[in-house]
Amino acid sequence: MCFGEYLLYKGNNTYNINSCETIEIFYDIRIDLDKLKYAVYITKIINDVTTENQNSYKILQLFLNTLYVISKTEKDLDLVISIFRIRLMSIIGFRPNIDKCVNCGEKDGFEYFSFLDNGFKCASCGKLDKGAIKISETTKDAIRYIVLSDAKKIYSFEISEESKRELEIVSKLYLTEKLEKEYKL
Ligand SMILES: [Zn+2]
Secondary structure, three states, X not given: OOEEEEEEEEOOOOEEEEEEEXXXXXXXXXXXXXXXHXXXXXXXXXXXXXXXXXXXXXXXXXXXXXXXXXXXXXXXXXXXXXXXXXXXXXXXXXXOEOOOOOOOOOOOOEEEEEOOOOEEEEHHHHHXXXXXXXXXXXXXXXXXXXXXXXXXXXXXXXXXXXXXXXXXXXXXXXXXXXXXXXXXX
């Protein structure tokens, strides 16, 4: 869990490291098993969604911001992970539809999150979607905030325990469905 700047040169088949400079070692993660567990969890996911030689700036930014929050703050780790999941999905092409009901286009009264159609659904459409989950107003606002807010601000909000639970369920299912893989914490 160390962020550094590496100077590489290309050999025939591999890259060789010329020099490396440490930028951030996230020391607090090393001395707290709980923090380490969550950091390892997000690292596994990041490894799966990035490929060599591709510009992954936004993913790196999210990764570093998340490690920073885990390391330096006492923010609820389950909430951190939920936010991370939703934001990551938005970056890699699975941004949930949060503007209108994904089925009928209605712009108000969303009550469900649909995994089938990737986003909010109104009460009547949501009821017909067997896999959709009913979510509260706060959870809906939180999802909207996570998707839309500035990269540096995604972790700066608090919600009720009930909404935390909802966000955890929605984000976990969404990630599992989209990446077609289950990650254990
Ligand atoms: Zn609808």
